[in-house]
Amino acid sequence: MLSYLQKLKAAQEKNNSWLCVGLDPDPNRLRVDALKWDDPVLPFNKAIIDATADLVCAYKPNLGFYLQWGAAGIIALERTIAYIPREIPIILDCKTGDIGHTQAAWARGLFYEWAVDAITVNPFVGSDAVIPALKDHPDKAVYILARTSNPSAADFQGDLQARTGLSAAVLTRSQQWQTDGHKGYVAGATYPAELQIARELAPEANFLIPGIGAQGGDLAAAVRYGPDAVAGPVISASRSIIYANMQGDFAAAAREAALATRAQINAQRPG
Amino acid sequence: MLSYLQKLKAAQEKNNSWLCVGLDPDPNRLRVDALKWDDPVLPFNKAIIDATADLVCAYKPNLGFYLQWGAAGIIALERTIAYIPREIPIILDCKTGDIGHTQAAWARGLFYEWAVDAITVNPFVGSDAVIPALKDHPDKAVYILARTSNPSAADFQGDLQARTGLSAAVLTRSQQWQTDGHKGYVAGATYPAELQIARELAPEANFLIPGIGAQGGDLAAAVRYGPDAVAGPVISASRSIIYANMQGDFAAAAREAALATRAQINAQRPG
Numbered sequence: 001m002l003s004y005l006q007k008l009k010a011a012q013e014k015n016n017s018w019l020c021v022g023l024d025p026d027p028n029r030l031r032v033d034a035l036k037w038d039d040p041v042l043p044f045n046k047a048i049i050d051a052t053a054d055l056v057c058a059y060k061p062n063l064g065f066y067l068q069w070g071a072a073g074i075i076a077l078e079r080t081i082a083y084i085p086r087e088i089p090i091i092l093d094c095k096t097g098d099i100g101h102t103q104a105a106w107a108r109g110l111f112y113e114w115a116v117d118a119i120t121v122n123p124f125v126g127s128d129a130v131i132p133a134l135k136d137h138p139d140k141a142v143y144i145l146a147r148t149s150n151p152s153a154a155d156f157q158g159d160l161q162a163r164t165g166l167s168a169a170v171l172t173r174s175q176q177w178q179t180d181g182h183k184g185y186v187a188g189a190t191y192p193a194e195l196q197i198a199r200e201l202a203p204e205a206n207f208l209i210p211g212i213g214a215q216g217g218d219l220a221a222a223v224r225y226g227p228d229a230v231a232g233p234v235i236s237a238s239r240s241i242i243y244a245n246m247q248g249d250f251a252a253a254a255r256e257a258a259l260a261t262r263a264q265i266n267a268q269r270p271g
Numbered sequence: 272m273l274s275y276l277q278k279l280k281a282a283q284e285k286n287n288s289w290l291c292v293g294l295d296p297d298p299n300r301l302r303v304d305a306l307k308w309d310d311p312v313l314p315f316n317k318a319i320i321d322a323t324a325d326l327v328c329a330y331k332p333n334l335g336f337y338l339q340w341g342a343a344g345i346i347a348l349e350r351t352i353a354y355i356p357r358e359i360p361i362i363l364d365c366k367t368g369d370i371g372h373t374q375a376a377w378a379r380g381l382f383y384e385w386a387v388d389a390i391t392v393n394p395f396v397g398s399d400a401v402i403p404a405l406k407d408h409p410d411k412a413v414y415i416l417a418r419t420s421n422p423s424a425a426d427f428q429g430d431l432q433a434r435t436g437l438s439a440a441v442l443t444r445s446q447q448w449q450t451d452g453h454k455g456y457v458a459g460a461t462y463p464a465e466l467q468i469a470r471e472l473a474p475e476a477n478f479l480i481p482g483i484g485a486q487g488g489d490l491a492a493a494v495r496y497g498p499d500a501v502a503g504p505v506i507s508a509s510r511s512i513i514y515a516n517m518q519g520d521f522a523a524a525a526r527e528a529a530l531a532t533r534a535q536i537n538a539q540r541p542g
Contacts, residue, residue, distance in 0.1 A: 026376065064373045068380035071349050074342045095368050097393045099421035102335045105297065109339035122368045124395045124437075125419045126426025148396045150370035155397025156440055166395075166437055169427055 004117055004141035004182050005206060008089050009231040012057040018226070018269075019262045020058040020091065020208075021254075022238025023048065023080060024065040025073075029243045031250040041069060041076035046083055047251040048242050053085055055258045058117075058234050060208075063094040081114055089117040091208065091234065095145065097122030097129045104132040111137045118143060120186060120208070123170050127177050134181040141182035141206065146171050146198050149188025149211030160194040163201070167194065171201040184208060189217025189235070192225075199225040207233040213240030213261070223268035237261055275388055275412035275453050276477060279360050280502040283328040289497070289540075290533045291329040291362065291479075292525075293509025294319065294351060295336040296344075300514045302521040312340060312347035317354055318522040319513050324356055326529045329388075329505050331479075334365040352385055360388040362479065362505065366416065368393030368400045375403040382408045389414060391457060391479070394441050398448050405452040412453040412477065417442050417469055420459025420482030431465040434472070438465065442472040455479060460488025460506070463496075470496040478504040484511030484532070494539035508532055 002010075012018060025041045049059070061080060066073035084090055096106045096119065110119050118141035121129055133142050147153060147160055147167045158165010174183060184206035187198040195209070195218075207226050211217030212235055219235075226233025241261065245253030273281075283289060296312045320330070332351060337344035355361055367377045367390065381390050389412035392400055404413050418424060418431055418438045429436010445454060455477035458469040466480070466489075478497050482488030483506055490506075497504025512532065516524030 024373070024376075026372070062369070062373055062376075064367065064369050064377035064380070068376040068384065070380060070384040071342060071345045073380070074345045078342050093369075095393070096335065097366050097368060097395070097416075098333070098335050098364075099419060099423075101297070102295070102333055105295075105333075105339040106335035109335070109341060109344070113339065113341035122366070122393050122395050123427060124368070124393050124416055125421055126423030126428070128421045128423040145368075145395055148370060150396055150399045152370075152397030152399040155444060156394060156437055157397070166427060173426060 001139050003139055004089070005230045007117060008057060008206065008234070011088050012232050014087065015054055015056060016266065017055055017057045017262050018232040018235045018265050019056050019258060020060050020234045020236040021048065021052050021056050021241050021258060022093070022236055023059055023061040024238045024242065026065060029239070039072060039076060041066070041073060042079050045076070045080040048254050049084055051251040051255040052241070052258045053088065055255070055262050056088065058089040058091050059084055060091040060093050060236050063092060078114065081116060091118040091120070091143065092116040093120045095120050095122045097124050099125050099128040100132055103129050104135060107133045107137060111140050117141065120145065123174060127174070130174060130183065131177055131179055134179040136180060138180045141184055143184040143186045143208040144170060144174055146185040147187045147191055147194045149190045149215055149217060153188070153191065160197050163197060168201065171198055175202060182206065186210065189219065189222040190215050192218035192221030195221050195225045204228055206231055208236060209233050210236045213237030219264055220268050223265060235265055272410050274410055275360070276501045278388060279328060279477065279505070282359050283503050285358065286325055286328060287537065288326055288328045288533050289503040289506045289536050290327050290529060291331050291505045291507040292319065292323050292327050292512050292529060293364070293507055294330055294332040295509045295513065297336060310343060310347060312337070312344060313350050316351040319525050320355055322522040322526040323512070323529045324359065326526070326533050327359065329360040329362050330355055331362045331364050331507050334363060349385065352387060362389040362391070362414065363387040364391045366391050366393045368395050370396050370399040371403055374400050375406060378404045378408060382411050388412065391416065394445060398445070401445060401454065402448055402450055405450040407451060409451045412455055414455045414457045414479040415441060415445055417456040418458045418462055418465045420461045420486055420488060424459070424462065431468050434468060439472065442469055446473060453477065457481065460490065460493040461486050463489035463492030466492050466496045475499055477502055479507060480504050481507045484508030490535055491539050494536060506536055
């Protein structure tokens with residue numbers, strides 16, 4: 001059985017890419033030519049996947065964008081997961097942070113029923129959100145929120161540059177927890193100085209780095225501080241890829257945007 | 272349009288109850304006589320609802336227990352929501368904590384597509400998880416995690432008795448955020464001293480109090496520090512009610528357990 005990091009590394013090498021495309025179907029942003037379908041989510045996603053599958057190291061559907069359509073959206077998500085080529089890791093961005101046996105139920109659904117490769121986890125409740133999520137899933141991974149990319153991240157996440165507060169505590173303490181699968185971290189490219197500290201505090205963890213697209217994060221910092229000893233980071237962009245062009249062919253525009261973003265990432269990589 | 276607190280108060284008065292039953296279908300705990308159905312979730316929930324609808328002030332399905340069955344579980348959740356009598360508030364326990372437009376998508380699904388009355392929200396990412404969740408939903412509520420009921424709550428939530436750390440910061444700062452709907456808080460009965468401080472720091476907020484059932488929390492503290500000026504607290508129990516009896520009729524046993532728990536709560540209430 002491949003470990004998560006082995007699968008990720010193989011996809012990164014095959015497609016020469018650290019780019020992850022977020023599959024976030026938004027009814028306010030879907031192009032008119034996607035909305036011609038009665039249920040636009042699945043055909044939209046299929047067209048995006050067809051256009052980008054040779055350019056990415058992972059896909060990252062966000063659960064909220066599917067739940068907003070109710071059960072119909074969840075069915076579209078299951079079919080999207082089934083459509084993604086087997087060799088490309090799927091990271092379900094659900095930011096789940098429940099406790100104990102409830103978090104184990106989440107993991108059963110996401111890792112077993114849906115067979116995604118990794119999920120994002122919110123550590124507010126402590127180790128009870130992380131250890132049960134990976135229990136009996138040695139080939140899976142969680143990405144623990146360490147420093148999120150959003151404007152209000154500093155409300156409660158503390159001063160990571162000073163190595164104090166919540167983000168620093170999450171990065172240092174959670175590495176001590178014994179888990180069956182891999183523990184990675186989410187650290188946004190919108191806070192490059194904090195990203196550097198996160199890498200110093202967690203030298204061996206894989207990083208999922210959002211914020212380089214529409215949020216305007218620091219791509220150079222993501223490439224510099226992103227890699228671990230085994231694999232490259234998962235550098236995620238959603239809106240800047242899948243909604244790249246509101247006028248023409250959305251899938252062709254997504255391919256152009258993915259090509260350009262992969263090239264921007266690779267231009268920063270040494271050698 | 273009734274506000275959330277008005278709807279909750281009406282249900283509390285009609286059923287003389289502060290008890291909320293958690294609807295958490297667990298494949299390892301469902302009785303054999305529930306498992307006779309091909310899809311056991313919906314008939315199990317219907318039997319529990321039939322047996323307890325005159326005894327509760329709210330129902331609290333936990334999203335993880337439905338997602339563990341994939342899309343089939345989400346369909347069962349939609350049908351469960353549709354089956355619950357209209358006058359009883361539904362709190363979807365999803366602990367969602369995404370950011371900005373993504374959190375708005377979550378809220379669209381949960382408040383608009385599913386029409387639940389309240390959701391639980393994880394504040395790790397700051398105000399970006401709370402303000403968008405309630406935007407344009409003035410008759411809905413969120414319960415922000417303040418002090419969770421689980422053993423590892425203290426990993427990151429700080430020393431609430433000393434009014435320092437994450438729980439204290441969440442309680443004080445989040446009250447300043449301007450939101451369209453009601454902001455309540457989750458504070459576990461397993462930490463009664465912290466529950467008291469939470470009430471002092473947030474005197475006007477409704478409290479969702481888990482932990483009195485299988486987790487062994489302090490019921491007297493929940494009743495003493497739970498009420499706000501408008502309504503009583505939502506005191507939640509799941510396993511101790513819905514899996515009260517593994518031998519006989521599970522629905523009849525759930526009714527007995529709900530009757531007993533409601534009586535225990537009401538015995539602590541003044542006058």
